[in-house]
Amino acid sequence: MSTVKLTVNGKAVAVDVEDRTLLVQLLRDHLNLTGTHVGCDTSQCGACVVHMDGKAVKSCTMLAGQADGANVTTIEGIAKGDELHPMQAAFRDNHGLQCGYCTPGMIMSAIDIVHRHGGQLDEPTVRQELEGNICRCTGYHNIVKAVLDAAGRMKVSQAAE
Amino acid sequence: MGVEGIGARVVRKEDKRFITGKGRYVDDIKLLGMTHAHFIRSPHAHAKVKNIDSSAALKMPGVVAVLTGQELVDDKVGNLICGWAITSKDGSPMKMGAWPAMAPETVRFVGQAVAVVIADTKNLARDAAEAVVVDYEELPAVADIQAAIKSGAPQLHPEAPGNQVYDWVIGDEGATDAAFAKAANVVKLDVTNNRLAPNAMEPRAAIADYDAAEEHFTLYTTSQNPHVARLVLSAFYNIAPEHKLRVIAPDVGGGFGSKIFIYPEEMVALWASKKVGRPVKWTGDRTEAFLTDAHGRDHITHAEMALDANNKIIGLKVKTYANFGAYMSLFSSSVPTYLYATLLSGQYNIPAIHAEVVGVYTNTTPVDAYRGAGRPEASYLIERLMETAARQLKVDPAQLRRTNFITQFPHQTPVIMAYDTGDFNASLDAAMKAIDYAGFAARKAQAKSQGKLRGIGVSCYIEACGIAPSKAVGSLGAGVGLWESAEVRVNPVGTIEILTGSHSHGQGHETTFCQLVAERLGVPISQVSIVHGDTDKVQFGMGTYGSRSAAVGLTAILKAMEKMESKAKKIAAHALEASEADIVIENGEFKVTGTDKAIALPMVALAAYTAHNLPDGMEPGLKESAFYDPTNFTFPAGAYICELEVDPGTGKTSFVNFVAADDFGRLINPMIVEGQVHGGLAQGIGQALLEHAIYDANGQPVTASFMDYSMPRADDLPSFNLSHTTTLCPGNPLGIKGCGEAGAIGASAAVINAITDAIGKNNLEMPATPDRVWRTIHAA
Numbered sequence: 001m002s003t004v005k006l007t008v009n010g011k012a013v014a015v016d017v018e019d020r021t022l023l024v025q026l027l028r029d030h031l032n033l034t035g036t037h038v039g040c041d042t043s044q045c046g047a048c049v050v051h052m053d054g055k056a057v058k059s060c061t062m063l064a065g066q067a068d069g070a071n072v073t074t075i076e077g078i079a080k081g082d083e084l085h086p087m088q089a090a091f092r093d094n095h096g097l098q099c100g101y102c103t104p105g106m107i108m109s110a111i112d113i114v115h116r117h118g119g120q121l122d123e124p125t126v127r128q129e130l131e132g133n134i135c136r137c138t139g140y141h142n143i144v145k146a147v148l149d150a151a152g153r154m155k156v157s158q159a160a161e
Numbered sequence: 162m163g164v165e166g167i168g169a170r171v172v173r174k175e176d177k178r179f180i181t182g183k184g185r186y187v188d189d190i191k192l193l194g195m196t197h198a199h200f201i202r203s204p205h206a207h208a209k210v211k212n213i214d215s216s217a218a219l220k221m222p223g224v225v226a227v228l229t230g231q232e233l234v235d236d237k238v239g240n241l242i243c244g245w246a247i248t249s250k251d252g253s254p255m256k257m258g259a260w261p262a263m264a265p266e267t268v269r270f271v272g273q274a275v276a277v278v279i280a281d282t283k284n285l286a287r288d289a290a291e292a293v294v295v296d297y298e299e300l301p302a303v304a305d306i307q308a309a310i311k312s313g314a315p316q317l318h319p320e321a322p323g324n325q326v327y328d329w330v331i332g333d334e335g336a337t338d339a340a341f342a343k344a345a346n347v348v349k350l351d352v353t354n355n356r357l358a359p360n361a362m363e364p365r366a367a368i369a370d371y372d373a374a375e376e377h378f379t380l381y382t383t384s385q386n387p388h389v390a391r392l393v394l395s396a397f398y399n400i401a402p403e404h405k406l407r408v409i410a411p412d413v414g415g416g417f418g419s420k421i422f423i424y425p426e427e428m429v430a431l432w433a434s435k436k437v438g439r440p441v442k443w444t445g446d447r448t449e450a451f452l453t454d455a456h457g458r459d460h461i462t463h464a465e466m467a468l469d470a471n472n473k474i475i476g477l478k479v480k481t482y483a484n485f486g487a488y489m490s491l492f493s494s495s496v497p498t499y500l501y502a503t504l505l506s507g508q509y510n511i512p513a514i515h516a517e518v519v520g521v522y523t524n525t526t527p528v529d530a531y532r533g534a535g536r537p538e539a540s541y542l543i544e545r546l547m548e549t550a551a552r553q554l555k556v557d558p559a560q561l562r563r564t565n566f567i568t569q570f571p572h573q574t575p576v577i578m579a580y581d582t583g584d585f586n587a588s589l590d591a592a593m594k595a596i597d598y599a600g601f602a603a604r605k606a607q608a609k610s611q612g613k614l615r616g617i618g619v620s621c622y623i624e625a626c627g628i629a630p631s632k633a634v635g636s637l638g639a640g641v642g643l644w645e646s647a648e649v650r651v652n653p654v655g656t657i658e659i660l661t662g663s664h665s666h667g668q669g670h671e672t673t674f675c676q677l678v679a680e681r682l683g684v685p686i687s688q689v690s691i692v693h694g695d696t697d698k699v700q701f702g703m704g705t706y707g708s709r710s711a712a713v714g715l716t717a718i719l720k721a722m723e724k725m726e727s728k729a730k731k732i733a734a735h736a737l738e739a740s741e742a743d744i745v746i747e748n749g750e751f752k753v754t755g756t757d758k759a760i761a762l763p764m765v766a767l768a769a770y771t772a773h774n775l776p777d778g779m780e781p782g783l784k785e786s787a788f789y790d791p792t793n794f795t796f797p798a799g800a801y802i803c804e805l806e807v808d809p810g811t812g813k814t815s816f817v818n819f820v821a822a823d824d825f826g827r828l829i830n831p832m833i834v835e836g837q838v839h840g841g842l843a844q845g846i847g848q849a850l851l852e853h854a855i856y857d858a859n860g861q862p863v864t865a866s867f868m869d870y871s872m873p874r875a876d877d878l879p880s881f882n883l884s885h886t887t888t889l890c891p892g893n894p895l896g897i898k899g900c901g902e903a904g905a906i907g908a909s910a911a912v913i914n915a916i917t918d919a920i921g922k923n924n925l926e927m928p929a930t931p932d933r934v935w936r937t938i939h940a941a
Contacts, residue, residue, distance in 0.1 A: 018284065034189035035182015037414075039362045040447040044867035047362060075182035088180040092172055095836050099667030100179030101362040101414030107180060123880065130875035134867065136362050136415050137667045139843030139904075140875040142836060 004064045008033070009077025017064050023057075024048045026064035027074060035075040035104045039134070046133030049105040049112075050074045056112035058132075075104035078111070086153035087111050087146070096146035098137035109133050110147045114154050121151045166680035167895075170832040174686060175671040184412045187366035187381050188444045195368070196225050198430060198443040199286035201276040201293050202452065203268035206302035206524035206860025207315065210266055210275050210295065218278060218292040223285035225437050227293060228429070229276045230263035238262065238432055239398040241425065243489035244640035247327050247498055247520075255327040255520070258318025260488035260527075262398075262425035268297070269317055269487035270526050271862055272452025277429055279437050283444075302524035302860035306461055306482045309523045317487060317522040326485055326494070326520035331502045332575050337515035340476025344467035348550040354538045355927045356459035356484065356854040357847075358870055359531045361666075363414020364445040365454060369430035373438065377405045382427045384410040384694075385420045385664050386704020389641070391696050393423045393491070400431045403696075410694040413666035417844070418530040419454040420666065421706050422491040426453070451865040456854055457531020459484035460497060460538050466546050472554060474509055474565050479516040479542070487522060490529035494520065499577075499637050500535030500625075506574035507543035508585045508621045508798060509565040514575045524860035530706065532844055532905040533624070540622040544910030548618065549923055558914070559593060562621050577637075578625055580796050583824060587886040589621060591822035592800035595882055601804065604817075613806040614938075615817070616919025620801045622907035626899035627795035627892070628707030644790035645709070646702050647717035649725045651783040653770040655749075655763025657684070660692045660786075662702010663714030668901065669833040670710060676829050677715060677895075681722055682762060683748040700786070708899030711829060712795045716893045720787035729765050729783060735776045736760050736768060795890045797898040799823035801842075803911040807919045812935025814850060814916060816879035821907070823883070826890040826898035834900045835883050841904020842881055847873035848905075849912035853928050871928070 005014045008031060015030045027033045027050070038060050039047035048060040051073040078085040087107050090096065097103040113129045114121065126147045127140070135143060165171050178184050201213075215227035241260040248254055263274045275295055280286035301315040308314055309324040317324055341347065361383075368381040378401050384390045387408040395403045413420060426443050434441040445453070460483050467476035483497035502516040533540075547565075551558035566585040573579045593599075601617050608615035628634075631642030648660040659674055670693065675686035692698050705714070726746060733751030734741040737758050745754045752759040765783070768774060772781035804817040821838055828834045851871035855863040864870035889896030909927060917923050920938050 020284065028189075033182070034186075035184070037186075037363070038188075038446075039364070040867045042447065042866050042868050044872075045362065045447075075180075079181060084180065091180050092176040095173065095832050097176060097179055098669070098836060098840065099362065099415040100175075100184045100412065101186065103179050104182050124876075127875040127878075134362065134872050134874060136360055136417070136844075136872070137840045138836060139839035139841075139873075139881065140878055141839040141880050144875065144880065 002065055004068050006067050006069060007071045009073055019065065021064040022060055023062050023064045023067050024059040027059060033074050033076050037101055037104060039102065044134065045102065046109055047102050047105040049108040049133065051108060051112065056109050075108060085111070086157055087150040090146040090150035090153060094142045094146040094149055096138065096142045102133060102135045106133050106135065106143060110150065113147065114151045119151065119155050121148060123148065165676055165686045167676055167827070167829050169676065169830065171672055171676060171686065171830055173669050173672045174675065175669065186363055186412045186414055187368060187383050190368055190381055192368060192370055192440040195440040195442050196279045196281060196437060197283040197286045198433065198441050199278045199283065199290045200274040200426065201278065201290050201295060202272045202274050203297070204271060205268060205297050205299050206271050206304065207300040208268050208297040209300065210264055210268060211298050212296040213276055214294040215276065218289040221289045221292060223281035224289045225279040225281065227276055227278050228433055228436065230261055230265035233261060233263055233432065234265050236432065237399055238428065241423065241488065242393065242397045242491065243494055244491050245495040246638040247329055247494045249327045250330040255494055256321040257326065257489045258320045262428045270524050271860060272526060274425055277433060279433055279441060304523055304525055304856040304858055304860040306484050306521050306523065309521045310482065317524065321522055324522040326489065326522060328517065328519050329498050330517045332515040333513055334515045336513040337476045337478055340513045341467045341478065344475060345470040346468045346554060348466045348546060348553050350464050350546050350549050352462045352464065352542055352545055353926050354458045354460040354541060355848060357457045357531055357852050358451050358854045359417045359419035359454055359457060360450065360872060361415030361417055361419055364447060364450045365420065365424065365426065366444040367427035367430045368440060368442045369434040370440040371435040378431050379407045379409065380427060380431055381409045381411060383413050383420050384408065385413070385416040385666060385706055387664065387694055387696055388662060388702050389704055390423050394428065394431065398428055400428065408696045410664055416666045417532040418457065418534055418706060421704065422455055422529055424453065447867060448865045451862060451870065452526060455490045455527050455529035456486065457528065458538060459528050462542055464542055464546055466550055468550065472556060472561055472564050474511045476513040477505060477511050479505055481516065481518045483518060483520050484523050484525065484528055485520050486525045486527035488527045490527040493527065493529040495639070496530050496535040501539050503577045504536050504539035504623065504625060505543060505576055507540065508567060508623050510567045512575065525856050532841065533902045536624040536902065537845065537906045537909065540906045541910045544620040544622070545913065548914040552923055558619050559589060559598065562589065562619065579793065581793055581891050582888045583796060583798050584886060584888050585621060585798060588798065588822040588824050589800040591884050591886050592802045592820050595820040595822065595884055596802045596804055596818055598802065608806055614809055614919040615804070615806050616915040618803045618911045618914025618918055620907045620911035620914065622903065623796055623798040624902060624906050625794040626708035626797055626902065627712030627791050628709045629794060630792055631790050641703065642790065643703055644788050645714040645717040646700060646786065646788045647721045648700070648786040649718070649721040649784065651725060651766045653767050655766045657689045658692055659689060659718055660699045661714055661718060662699055662704065663710040664694050664705045666705065668705065668710060669830065673711065673829045673833060674715060674718060677718060678722065681726065682746055684762060708797065708901040712890065712893055712897045712899045713789060713791055715897065716895060717787050717789035719894060720789050721785045724785035724787060725783060728785065731776055731779065732765050732768050733760050736774070791892060793892045795892055795898040797823065797825050797900065797903050799903060799907060801907045801911040803915040805915045805919065807916060807934060809938055812931035812938065814929065814934065818882060819879050820882040821904070822886055823900065823903055824886045824888055825900040826887065827896040828885065837900045838883055838904045839881055841902060842908045843873050843878055844905040845908025846878060846912055849909040849927050849929060851877060851928050
């Protein structure tokens with residue numbers, strides 16, 4: 001057992017876990033943050049994507065101990081109170097989700113994509129960047145629309161800040 | 162149409178919880194004292210189970226129990242069932258071997274469970290499973306249809322000699338032979354419909370909780386049809402009588418058919434929770450999903466089409482072998498028969514059809530309904546045949562289709578189905594216009610000048626949905642009726658709860674079903690909630706599959722609404738001292754037509770519940786229910802056209818355009834309908850280009866993770882160009898046909914027709930991987 005200390009969604013936490021515990025297990029089983037999902041166990045589907053120190057990571061493929069000292073943000077931590085993150089709002093407004101299972105990972109990956117590409121996003125770039133997130137419901141059509149829509153909204157909201 | 166009524170693009174009510182991480186899927190639920198199950202699964206495709214030694218595992222920390230298949234037998238837990246009886250052409254019933262939830266004696270596919278470890282945590286259960294020693298005696302295995310039907314092939318079940326489940330026929334053989342005898346042209350085609358893994362993103366899961374004091378079970382499970390699960394678990398598996406078993410399907414992360422069936426794991430979890438006296442949770446991992454979720458498709462077919470001198474189809478002969486895997490899953494028997502062969506007429510006027518379907522056991526994962534279920538296989542076959550015929554006869558493939566379209570309705574096909582309405586020319590026109598079919602030749606020439614092979618492929622599909630009229634399916638062997646139920650509860654404050662037997666696992670019922678209420682009463686959808694997925698709340702229902710939830714489920718809601726409105730109008734008329742016939746419902750008010758007299762819905766509701774001043778003899782309350790049984794299937798149809806380029810140097814396919822023109826009858830929420838089409842197209846294109854569940858000759862699965870099985874990803878797919886043409890379905894009052902499966906049914910043929918057009922060679926099997934396409938281009 002080890003004690004892992006990290007910040008999750010702005011709160012400092014210390015969790016005693018078996019050394020083999022994965023970050024996703026720490027989030028889901030120990031912190032009850034069940035918005036982060038497991039879809040494949042092999043780093044392929046991206047349902048487990050969270051942000052660690054500002055970068056998208058697959059939480060099913062790293063040990064909780066590797067997040068010691070890190071700042072982790074999950075799907076539960078991106079809205080400001082009742083105000084949705086622009087990416088969340090864009091997924092809703094563009095019908096970018098159906099069953100919702102891949103959605104948290106999609107949104108976390110998509111925010112990271114917009115951060116990395118700024119205003120330079122186009123459809124082929126979004127499609128290529130989403131390669132590590134699998135959705136079985138939407139055929140990606142509306143997810144791509146949502147990401148492009150949110151990229152515009154995030155630029156506006158950053159400009160306003 | 163109001164802003165939230167029928168036809169409005171309302172954003173989904175359910176989305177907030179999903180985009181904020183507050184969805185509640187089975188694996189998100191924890192119960193006090195919950196244990197965790199890990200199944201021990203056969204690594205062999207066919208073997209005798211000689212011995213299971215769990216002594217070392219039982220000594221490990223946190224291990225509660227190790228339970229085996231023999232204990233299931235000892236406790237008289239029933240075997241899994243197949244719910245649709247098919248009769249072979251010789252009059253004999255289909256031949257099935259028993260499918261125990263955990264194998265006591267013989268395993269017949271890789272992944273079949275033989276035992277389960279129950280422990281305090283998931284990791285401890287996995288650790289202990291490693292310490293259970295199972296002694297297997299390997300037997301020879303067969304993994305594909307050809308191997309299974311050879312004489313001398315290893316046999317799976319003594320009940321089914323030659324590994325044959327049934328040999329079933331439909332249609333008029335004599336009339337079909339006569340048509341071929343006078344044919345001007347005959348077109349022949351051999352087609353393989355590749356095996357697919359459904360891969361809903363949420364793996365299956367179950368939590369079983371036994372209450373010893375009440376002798377009552379609660380099961381949380383990833384189900385598309387919780388009431389059917391309860392019925393089967395009660396009536397056939399001896400788990401508990403229905404009133405002692407509550408089945409809850411909370412948020413479910415996609416189904417595509419794979420979550421219709423009652424699987425061994427939830428049965429074992431229920432049984433085990435009683436044995437160990439604690440709740441038992443099982444959550445599958447992705448490899449378990451590949452090994453145990455029912456697969457789809459897997460047919461091989463030889464077909465021949467007879468045409469007269471005017472290119473009119475006069476006959477169709479089909480022989481199909483369908484791979485069922487190692488056991489007959491819940492609805493598997495119906496898929497290659499009544500869901501497949503009954504659609505072989507396609508959109509065409511074919512006077513004589515004869516089809517023979519042989520169901521075959523192999524040492525592979527069981528096969529059952531996967532999005533479209535039989536109809537994609539039929540549509541793919543017909544649309545490949547049409548394209549082949551056009552090439553052979555040197556006529557335009559779109560024109561050949563027009564020459565043969567059914568244009569008069571109703572139309573009785575020679576294979577049971579009576580198409581009620583449609584306009585196949587209209588959808589083909591819309592698709593051809595959208596893709597600029599006339600300009601294709603110029604684009605092809607342009608692409609050629611850049612070294613690319615450009616192709617165009619048409620697919621005109623039809624499907625039978627709105628499953629299904631109970632009497633009709635009963636006469637064909639179904640073990641259940643396929644009506645739907647609904648209940649409308651108007652609360653004393655005027656808010657409304659709709660209870661439905663349909664189940665949403667991505668389809669957006671919490672929004673579309675509210676839109677019907679908004680349309681009829683003029684109340685905002687925020688005032689309405691949809692209750693589903695819990696057998697303690699909803700009395701009964703048949704669940705969601707077969708594009709049935711709008712055509713059947715929503716119609717049941719409409720019927721209940723009409724009853725509720727009728728009573729509410731009586732109350733309003735009494736309060737307003739008006740004639741009931743003069744009451745109209747507008748904007749949430751009951752008005753006396755032509756006057757300014759009105760009473761708001763909450764006041765009517767309150768009057769119903771206070772019962773201080775109701776019409777004489779009226780019962781208090783405002784709650785009505787209805788069961789709706791459709792009178793016919795519905796027949797969504799449409800035209801898909803795919804334009805693509807093939808790089809002759811690599812065999813890689815790139816989409817140029819994909820257009821879909823669908824006729825779904827009335828649309829409740831076009832945004833959600835389009836989403837359904839997008840997803841279906843992705844699955845159809847996935848089948849055509851990428852997906853293939855492969856076994857080696859010994860029955861070892863080669864594709865059991867997302868690293869090996871090629872799921873469609875964002876950069877494999879184009880954006881889609883959708884449009885709708887509309888003929889209202891005459892079979893239900895809302896005119897709805899259903900939209901959930903169309904994309905998966907129509908897309909594959911459009912893609913393969915386009916690739917084979919591009920490369921100028923007609924024979925190409927799915928999935929058309931770059932390797933396969935390159936080899937086909939360069940084959941001698």
